[in-house]
Amino acid sequence: MASIFTHAFVAYGATTIFDDHPYWRRCLFFSVVLSLLPDADVVGFLIGVPYESPWGHRGATHSIVFSIMMAALVTGVFFRAYFQFKAKLLAVFIILSLSAISHGVLDAFTNGGLGIAFFWPFDNTRYFFNYRPVEVSPIGISGLPRFH
Numbered sequence: 001m002a003s004i005f006t007h008a009f010v011a012y013g014a015t016t017i018f019d020d021h022p023y024w025r026r027c028l029f030f031s032v033v034l035s036l037l038p039d040a041d042v043v044g045f046l047i048g049v050p051y052e053s054p055w056g057h058r059g060a061t062h063s064i065v066f067s068i069m070m071a072a073l074v075t076g077v078f079f080r081a082y083f084q085f086k087a088k089l090l091a092v093f094i095i096l097s098l099s100a101i102s103h104g105v106l107d108a109f110t111n112g113g114l115g116i117a118f119f120w121p122f123d124n125t126r127y128f129f130n131y132r133p134v135e136v137s138p139i140g141i142s143g144l145p146r147f148h
């Protein structure tokens with residue numbers, strides 16, 4: 001099931017190469033945040049944004065362009081100390097970008113809902129992978145199985 005925990009776990013794995021550096025916790029934190037951020041688009045359901053619109057669920061916020069833009073913003077604002085170390089800055093940017101992009105990739109393996117607008121703003125087509133073994137998760141944690 002592609003839940004918020006799955007997305008966060010992928011982001012955690014991406015940052016393990018930084019465990020010998022004092023900034024790894026910051027990178028880990030923002031990797032997790034960026035891996036979860038795309039689902040902030042569910043706010044659109046509350047204010048009447050149609051699911052299939054570019055700003056609907058799994059639309060723009062799940063795209064590659066949006067992911068890279070958010071990674072660039074976070075890198076520029078929260079990793080200023082790396083500006084003198086271009087290779088580390090680039091590594092952080094790539095890790096954050098991949099963490100954010102991983103959200104849409106995982107969602108594209110799910111078996112429900114609409115597909116992912118990977119190529120927004122150039123193309124609003126929603127995509128799934130042909131192999132979709134992952135059970136779609138309800139938004140949030142309230143719908144996860146309970147063991148009692």
Ligand SMILES: [Zn+2]
Binds near residue numbers: 038058062107
């Ligand atoms: Zn999602």
